[in-house]
Each structure stands twice: as C-alpha cells, then as structure tokens.
Amino acid sequence: MGESSWAIDLEKQITTAEVDEEEIKRWVIDLEKNMEEEEMKTSRSIFKVPTQTTLLHKNAYEPNIVSFGPYHYGKSHLQLMETHKKKAVDYFLKNYGKPLNNYVKALEEVDQELRDSYENLDDEWKHREKFLKLMMFDGCFMLKILYEYKETLAKPGSENHDHFNFDPQLCLYIRRDMLMIENQLPLLGLVTLAAVQTGKSTVLFVLSFCYFLKLESNSKNSPYSNYINSTVFAEHTGVLNLPILIMDEITEISFLNLMAFERKAKGMGSAVSSFLAFMGSLINSEEDARFLRSKGIIQSTLGNDKAIVDCIKLLGKDMYFNPHSEMCLTQYRLNQYYLNSIKSWNKRLRDWSSNFMQTYVKNPWTLISLMVAGFVLSLTVTQTYYSIHKPK
Known part of the structure; x- marks a missing residue:
C-alpha cells in the first residue's frame, strides 16, 4: 500500500524547513528577560x-x-x-x-x-x-x-x-x-x-x-530568630515555656505587617503566623488572657483582658498555621500530652472503681459495714454542728 499523500507532504515540510533565525532570537531574548x-x-x-x-x-x-x-x-x-x-x-x-x-x-x-x-x-x-x-x-x-x-x-x-x-x-x-x-x-x-x-x-x-518590632524574649540577648523558637513544651514535666508577648497600641499593626511580609518574601517561612495561631489556640477567653498575664507571659497596656482577646481574634482573620512548622509540632505534643493525661486519669479511675467493687461490693457484709460506718460518721458530724450552733 502506497504512503498517504498527507504523510509525504509532512515529511517534505520537515526535511526542507528552514530555521527561522529571527524566531530563535526572539525566543532567547524572552528567555533571558524571564x-x-x-x-x-x-x-x-x-x-x-x-x-x-x-x-x-x-x-x-x-x-x-x-x-x-x-x-x-x-x-x-x-x-x-x-x-x-x-x-x-x-x-x-x-x-x-x-x-x-x-x-x-x-x-x-x-x-x-x-x-x-x-x-x-x-x-x-x-x-x-x-x-x-x-x-x-x-x-x-x-x-x-x-x-x-x-x-x-x-x-x-x-x-x-x-x-x-x-x-x-x-x-x-x-x-x-x-x-x-x-x-x-x-x-x-x-x-x-x-x-x-x-x-x-x-x-x-x-x-x-x-525598637520598632518590640518583641522581647526571656533572654535580653536572644536574637529575633530565637524569640519564637523559645516556645518549648517539655513533655517529661508537662511545662510549656513561652516567650514574653508585649501587647500595646502597635501590636496589631506589627503582626499584621509581619505576616504579610512572610507571605510575600521568598524563603521567609511562616514563623510569625504559626506563632500567633498557636497563641490563638491558648487564648479563647478573658480567663485565659488573665492567666497568661498572671504568669508574666503577656505584658499588656491595652487596658483589660477583653482587649487582649479581641486583638488575638482580629489577628486570627489573617493567620496561617503551617502544618510543617515547629509551632504546629509543639501544639501536637501539647495535645498528645493532654490526651494521655486524660487516659491516665481514666485508667486510675477505672482501677479505683474496680478495686472498690472487689473489696466492698463483692462481699455484702463488708458493704454493710461501710454503710453503717458512713451513717455513724454523718450522725457524729450533725451532732457536732448542733452542739456548736445551738438553736436560740
């Protein structure tokens, strides 16, 4: 079977096509420009x-x-x-x-x-x-x-x-x-x-x-790169170490612009955004803010604890918690410690309940003795109360 005419024409175009030097020059110029x-x-x-x-x-x-x-x-x-x-x-x-x-x-x-x-x-x-x-x-x-x-x-x-x-x-x-x-x-x-x-x-x-960022860490000689990294959770003691966070009239502006810079600048990462997201997970109420103030972690001139919470929530509108950041790992460890603590307490409660059932409930006479002892104790407490507070 003879070769198709369109295939012959295509082969002819390929073999006889002349290189467009001007097109190559334009391509090189565009590449260099890019x-x-x-x-x-x-x-x-x-x-x-x-x-x-x-x-x-x-x-x-x-x-x-x-x-x-x-x-x-x-x-x-x-x-x-x-x-x-x-x-x-x-x-x-x-x-x-x-x-x-x-x-x-x-x-x-x-x-x-x-x-x-x-x-x-x-x-x-x-x-x-x-x-x-x-x-x-x-x-x-x-x-x-x-x-x-x-x-x-x-x-x-x-x-x-x-x-x-x-x-x-x-x-x-x-x-x-x-x-x-x-x-x-x-x-x-x-x-x-x-x-x-x-x-x-x-x-x-x-x-x-x-001067203008006004972030201070527990060590006055620590550079800014170590400020956020000083947030450390010690799993063996259950202690969370946090840097000092100063909150004043320019805190909101400072962090918003720092987060904007992180998103725009290449290679800057997301340390500030992740840190604020982490702090936002710790501060959900005025009681949380008051507790962190009492520990010296937050130093505020904003007037009250509500202002601290409002500032953190406002910053939260622009937060990005990088799942690969050190802050995310710290939060994961903190959550795991909390869950493990709950499991540990539940296990202790189950062990105590099982021991109680084995010791007092399984033997009815022991249970009756316990109930009588509790009744006698309540009568003694009542008698003591009325002997002190005699009715007039």
Whole structure:
C-alpha cells in the first residue's frame, strides 16, 4: 500500500524547513528577560499588600503620618512630614561636613539595587533623579529618627537630642507607620547614607528591628530568630515555656505587617503566623488572657483582658498555621500530652472503681459495714454542728 499523500507532504515540510533565525532570537531574548525578572524577584524585599488582605484590615497597611519610599509618596494627609525630611537632610549636611554630592554619588552607585528592592514600581519612579531624591530625603529622615532613639537609650530622660521636637503621641504614630510593609526603605540605602555620614558602614538592622518590632524574649540577648523558637513544651514535666508577648497600641499593626511580609518574601517561612495561631489556640477567653498575664507571659497596656482577646481574634482573620512548622509540632505534643493525661486519669479511675467493687461490693457484709460506718460518721458530724450552733 502506497504512503498517504498527507504523510509525504509532512515529511517534505520537515526535511526542507528552514530555521527561522529571527524566531530563535526572539525566543532567547524572552528567555533571558524571564530569567532577569526571576532574579529581580529574589532581590525584592519591599512589597505591596494584596487587595484581598487590605480589605480584611483596612487601616493596617497605609501610613497615617509619614511616607517612606514610593508607594505612598505624595498623598495629601502625609505632607506634614515632608518639611521635616528637608530638615533632616539639612541637619546631616551641616553636622557631618559632607557635601550633598557625596550622598548623591553614593546612591547612584546602588541605584539599580535600590529599585530592585521594590515590587511593581510605578512608571514615574523610572526617572532616576526623582527616585534618588526620594531615597535621600526619606533615608536621612529615617536615620535621624533612629539616631535620636539611640540617644534616648544612651541618655534616658534627656530631651536635648530631639531635633524635631515631636510630642510622644506623634512619635508613636511615626513608629507605627515605620512598621508597615509598604512603607519601607531598602536597608542598602540606609547603610549607604550612614557610610557617607560616618565614614563607615553602620549596623542599623538590630537597632531598628528591636525598637520598632518590640518583641522581647526571656533572654535580653536572644536574637529575633530565637524569640519564637523559645516556645518549648517539655513533655517529661508537662511545662510549656513561652516567650514574653508585649501587647500595646502597635501590636496589631506589627503582626499584621509581619505576616504579610512572610507571605510575600521568598524563603521567609511562616514563623510569625504559626506563632500567633498557636497563641490563638491558648487564648479563647478573658480567663485565659488573665492567666497568661498572671504568669508574666503577656505584658499588656491595652487596658483589660477583653482587649487582649479581641486583638488575638482580629489577628486570627489573617493567620496561617503551617502544618510543617515547629509551632504546629509543639501544639501536637501539647495535645498528645493532654490526651494521655486524660487516659491516665481514666485508667486510675477505672482501677479505683474496680478495686472498690472487689473489696466492698463483692462481699455484702463488708458493704454493710461501710454503710453503717458512713451513717455513724454523718450522725457524729450533725451532732457536732448542733452542739456548736445551738438553736436560740
């Protein structure tokens, strides 16, 4: 049987087809572009919060007083602080003796890395001069705030270091805004500016993190990575060790943004979300909150125990309990210990009941003796009571 005509035509097309070099070039360019985009994603550290998340907590992700970075820049209700940003730049130029050009050149050298830190920058920030100016003004303002707090730690009660003369309530709002995932500056930008100012690379991460996150563990020297891991259940003693949880006006904002960051950043895991889910399983009522306060585990300035429970429940709307996390394993061990304890008590009860039946019920005379002894004891108690409380 002869070969089908369509098969002959197909073979002819395959053997005689010329390679489309232009198509290959386009394919290579697209591949390289995709690889570059994936590489950029791994360098991103500042993200936008998904719309579905902001709908759950409308006020948790947008700053009230000051903007840092491009996402919220230019909004009308944040203009008050723009004057203070200019003051911060002027302060550094006058007090550190370095010309503005030094700062600009230093930022220009890391311009692309700074841009790559942000997710989905608008087209207006492709203008290099505008972007670097933003990094300069916002970065100097944030550095000034961090330096002033450092002075506060070094000289408690002193107010001479306060260049801005902010009242405590305004400082609380600024601190709150600096916790927001969309309201951040790249650490590289801060270190670059600090290096120009001081002539050396300044370690800012620990200072800013400890100050603004305000999480404290039982060991003051423990880094944050050990904070959650200090939650340990000792099965042989039945003791659950928990870190200190400080709950104040910014606790809700802190944790919501930390959980949002965990979901967006690659390789961050879900330690915070799992920890809060675990705490939520422990705190279901005001009595639970009161008990944890009495043990010093929760230190609260929220006013009452109901506020603690409400905060935990609100955070629960955005929680994800990673089944592979250390917290999930701890909860499993805790639940197993509880179930084993119940089984142990039930076994003791059954053994006691069986022993009682064997000793007293099986022999009727023994049971009768026990009943008589109980009756005599009740009469003795009644007689004693009325001898003390004689009717008038």
